[in-house]
Amino acid sequence: MTLFDIIFTGSKQALEAAKAAVDSAIEKKGSDAKVAFPETAYSLPTIYAATGKKIGNLGELRDVLSIVESLIVPEQNLEKALNAGLATALSAEIIEACKYAVEEKPYSEPCAGFISDAVIRSLGVPLVTGDIPGVAVVIGEAPSVEEAAKIIKNYQNKGLLVCLVGKIIDQAIEGKVKVGLELRVVPLGYDVTSVIHVVTVAIRAALIFGAVPPGNLEELLKYTRERVPAFVNALGPLSELVVSAGAGAIALGFPVITDQDVQEVPHFLITQKDYDKIVPTSLEARGIKIKITEVPIPVGFAAAFEGERVRKED
């Protein structure tokens, strides 16, 4: 299968899953049931930014499915492949929105799920000043707890915001990585679709700080590409769905670095099998230069630890 075909396949899978999620949610709650993420003024941010439409209930959410479908055109060129990647992002948001529509509190500790506007506003300034030099989205599963902890701590030491999706969350906790928003290590969720909660961080940054008009997809993608220094580390076996989500990241301008054998795309999709080099490879790929010098002390030292609480048992 060509790389683009893998993306199209994954996007279709995501769409099917989104359809199923909407159907099941409507079955449970009815099409008038309210759909919203908590504490945001941007409705379903990805859909809002891409289409300019605010979604209020499940019936309106169902209508979005046809937009998603129209984005999946399996022609062999980059434009269509990136559109399919965006379709996957929209499908993921639909699926996640259904979770919030059906359940009172779909996410619980340690997972954060949707991130509120207030948090994004507080992250905005350090992102602009370079105090947070980048956003690392680590998704999947590292080969060992040690490798997982090493990579995450390495990012943390450099002051990056790290978002975790999948089994890497358990590996981080087992590896004694302290997690939490104030420590800039945020486990999002175990499902692949929960990656959308970091995507909406970038998207809301464009809406809030970039004043990108909702519905102007081109300008949105330009803003995220130029202004949001994010990248993805996809570790462990890659499903078609993950690859198509990766295409969504690439559409936003975020390079994907993986430890798996894939058809590399210069600058955007890079294979790095040496786990000691994943961090430098990622930083170079996103053009992130670390401003602070690392102090050779036996404990982690970075702004990420500023909010740390030392508990009695520690």
Next chain:
Amino acid sequence: MENCGCITCDAATKELYEKAKNEGIETVWDRARAMQPQCGFGEMGLCCTNCGMGPCRIVKVSKDGPQAGICGATEDTIVARNFARSVAAGAAAHSDHGRDIALALYHVDDKARIKDEEKLFKLADEWGITVEGKDTVQVAKEVAEKALGEFGKVFGNLLFLKRAPEKRIKLWEETGVASEAIDKEIVRVLHSTHMGCDADYRNIIRQAIRAAMTDGWGGSMIGTELSDILFGTPMPKKVEANLGVLKKEYVNIVVHGHEPTLSEAIVVAARDPELVELAKKQGAEGINVAGMCCTGNEIAMRHGIPMAGNFFQQELAIMTGAVEAMIVDVQCIMPSLATITKCYHTKLITTSPKAKIPGATHIEFDEQKSFEIAKRIVKEAVMNFKNRKGEVHIPDEKSEGRIGYSLEAIIKTLDRVTNTHAHPSGTVKPLVDAIKSGVLRGAVAIVGCNNHKQPHDSCHVTLAKELLKRDILVVTTGCGAHACVKAGLMSDDARKYCGKGLATVCELLDIPPVLHMGSCVDISRILVLLSEVAKYIGGDISDLPVAAAAPEWMSEKAQAIGLYAVASGVYVLLGVAPAVTGSENVATYLTKDIESVFGGRFEIESDPVKAAEKIAAHIENKRKRLGI
């Protein structure tokens, strides 16, 4: 594309063509019109003048006319022989060019005249010349000697054939086209096409391929490599193009022809303070050198000297009334220039003993006294400034582009997207990855000339744009390159013509979507690039999703180029049919059956939009076979 009846898509050309019409000056288009209808026998390749019994012609339209020549040669034989002779002539032109460059290198007596020492030593290493304990001049001499040996060595195959992927080399050996010495193969075409010699059209074409190979993998490659050593390997730079680069207040010198030995010397001489001062004394603001055709490409690629125009603009340049001297050497110089220059003050200066034109001033160029002679020539031009008569009419047409994409420059550019922690540098990997992933669908070389049978430049430009929007990278040389740069396809702005994939690649690499790789001998750069890519994927050139096109070709050199490309495994689209249509066998062989032997073939398509569709289909087909 509907033929709109325009002679050109280039505004400067249109403007000066109108001026020529108003002034009653005859140009190439007028002569082409006067020639109509052109002889059908010649057009189909069915006329033979190879012996005193002829001329013979084969009649195809009725059964009553002769079906064989007086000697008994059939249409297949006659067509194949005529084609082979054209190819041999083309190969001879390029090869003799290569020989002159090799001689120039041989006569270098000062290390300072070697501009790319690294390339020299690399080539010495490739050819097994020991360099230890030798100074640069000595190494240059030995490399030049080895190169000169390629023309007439008694035993062994062409050295540069080894640059091809292994599978290709093996195929050439098996099919008997691994060429030996350059001159020998060209002579053999002339021999076997003599009356009463080779009558087997496939065998005649096989020998024609052997001769063509001595061009691409011989003379042209020697010309390019040694020119780089002598004058520097081209690197990306900005350039201005079209007739608007001529300057009213300056002494304008147009260098036209092919060999960079002359034009390089002219470029240096034109910067000589003494001559610049002299120009000022004549009332000019300075000296402005501009290049035309391939010599224009050579000095543009290496020095950013403005590109005045391509083949069909040579007469028009003079009609601006602003050209003090047109300095020419060899190949593609219209003898009509002598007539046209008489209407103006322009001096036509021929410089090669191989190419004199009645009515021109002949100042013979000698590589060993290059600077002295160049100064003399430039002085002629400077002293001619005051002789301008009538009104100067320079079209206000010029565009800007970035050129200088030698193979070395391309690889260096590709390093921009390698990750230092994950990838090796200095390889074609990023290009291969971009193609394999599908971000780029493939690459096409647009080369060749201008021809009155096609609207000037329009086919080059239309084809290029059609390919760009399909995410197909275009590389170009020769007059195709002139056409593309004039049309703005070598500017950053040209990204607007590109599909998302190609536009992204251009942005990341900071390149234009059409890469100027040089003059017609520099097509050898494309051969090496294809070889490198094929080797990287562990395949053959014929596996690659690539093609070549000569939408407005006219010269015998173009036929040689086309044939060596086909024999190298490339699909070659021609916008003008070569004179082979008189023999169905030969035409079918070249456009169909030859593919099963070499993996490349000719395709004839005069409509550039349809040509792009055919090329894109070919590329997608190759991708499918590669499973990408």
